[in-house]
Amino acid sequence: MPQDLPIIGHWIDGKTVTGPHRSQEVWNPATGKAEKRVLLADKATVQAAVASAEKAYPAWRATPTLKRARVMSKLKNLLEMHAEKIAGLLTAEHGKVAGDAMGELQRGIENVEYASYATELLKGEHSRNVGPGIDSWSELQPLGVTAGITPFNFPAMVPLWMWPMAVVCGNAFVLKPSERDPSSALFIAQLALEAGLPPGILNVVNGDKESVDALLDDPRVQALSFVGSTPIAEYIYTRGCANGKRVQALGGAKNHAVVMPDADIENAVRALMGAAYGSCGERCMAIPLVVAVGDATADKVVAGLKAEIAKMKVGPGTDAKNDMGPLVTRQHFEKVKGYVDQGVAEGATLVVDGRGIKVPGHEEGFFLGACLFDHVKPNMVVYKEEIFGPVLGVVRVKTLEEAMRLIDAHEYGNGTCIFTRDGEAARYFTDHILVGMVGVNVPLPVPVAYHSFGGWKRSLFGDLHAYGPDAVRFYTKRKTITQRWPSAGVREGAIYSFPSTK
Secondary structure, X not given: OOOOOOEEOEEEOOEEEOOOOEEEEEEEOOOOEEEEEEEEOOHHHHHHXXXXXXXXXXXXXXXXXXXXHHHHHHHXXXXXXXXXXXXXXXXXXXXXXXXXXXXXXXXXXXHHHXXXXXXXXXXXXXXXXXEOXXXXXXXXXXXXXXXXXXXXXXXXXXXXXXXXXXXXXXXXXXXXOOOOOOHHHHHHHHHHHHHOOOOOOEEEXXXXXXXXXXXXXXXXXXXXXEEOOHHHHHHHHHHHHHOOOEXXXXXXXXXXXXXXXXOOHHHHHHHHHHHHHHHHHOOOOOOXXXXXXXXXXXXXXXXXXXHHHHHXXXXXXXXXXXXXXXXXXXXXXXXXXXXXXXXXHHOOEXXXXXXXXXXXXXXXXXXXOOEEEEOOOOOOHHHHOOOOOOEEEEEEEOOHHHHHHXXXXXXXXXXXXXXXXXXXXXXXXXXXXXXXXXXXXXXXXXXXXXXXXXXXXXXXXXXXXXXXXXXXXXXXXXXXXXXXXXXXXXXXXXXXXXXXXX
């Protein structure tokens, strides 16, 4: 590999930091070529970032909430001004098509906008005269140094789920983005400084397991948020909690879409196309499984999907005409292709095979075409495991109850949806399904910024969901104050009974 590639460093105390660290290539997945090198932080670098955050925290904590909120308002404007550049970084390092990149950024901007409402979100509660001359109130106070570890599939949006709310609540933050596509997170950190965020309140360190463990083990880090695969989420939750931290770890998914016989099949098929193949399937809210109720429903869905796949345009994300770009790395490409091979070996019917796709002029890119399986069974690996690629499987069942039993039995409970015209069936499904985010004729029921995002079962470790109201709860601790000012000259005797308002 060439060693003269541009170097991506860290962002500590408001400036770029480089050094003689280990490094690895950052690839352009559309060309299959390494275009940058990212430094991988050692323990000392992570500790320096935490020290910078710890030093900056007291003054930021004392900054009026309105001033902190105004920084978020300025950041929102800067993100909108530089949206095309940020989306370009996402396309160059992740591979997603331009429209998808802009959509990701917009959802991140909405979280920044929500954080700008901090003066309302952090008001606390007040009660006067809870007892004779006694007032009581609660305050939401910051934790101190907090941290976040974010995944490759949303390199701009997921960091914006975390640190804007953390810092507007008065905390300092250390971000470790994915080392596969780190540039957007670093550029946004520079914009935050331009918006008025003091140096040290947001630090960004790139790295691998060594930097993750350094954050998990550092006693100065009070809380840590994570989004990624379930095995890593469980590891981070267990190790972080053992070290006395507040931890929120969002894991993997295997989302099912139930299609009822009365559904508008044409609309359902179009919705499923975007949910299954958008961003090359590299979304934790993607739909990799369709559960069709009845063979007639399944036949219509499969025929519709096959026809729509034939119209898809696959190619580099820089071309706005393309519907789907490449997978993020060659390693991930081989992994996803291996799942397709395994599905065939296990006996699922491969209706559409995208393994042989070639994109002219980008023959070395990590492109895998849309793949469609029919007759997928619950005992198959392609049913059980998270593939995280453009692979959609159709499972055939006889009843809604059978579909719900399948969904409830799966280890993941991130998202699900139902396509139907029957309000009773939809209400029953949403009320009883054991999944954290549910859609009715909406395949990607991702909550907006003023709600919260999170799954059930092994899709989430911890009690609080990401962003929205739960983010305020996660990045603050409640303090309740009860106060009395006795009247001058009044002397009271000792009271030995437990305080009561009776």
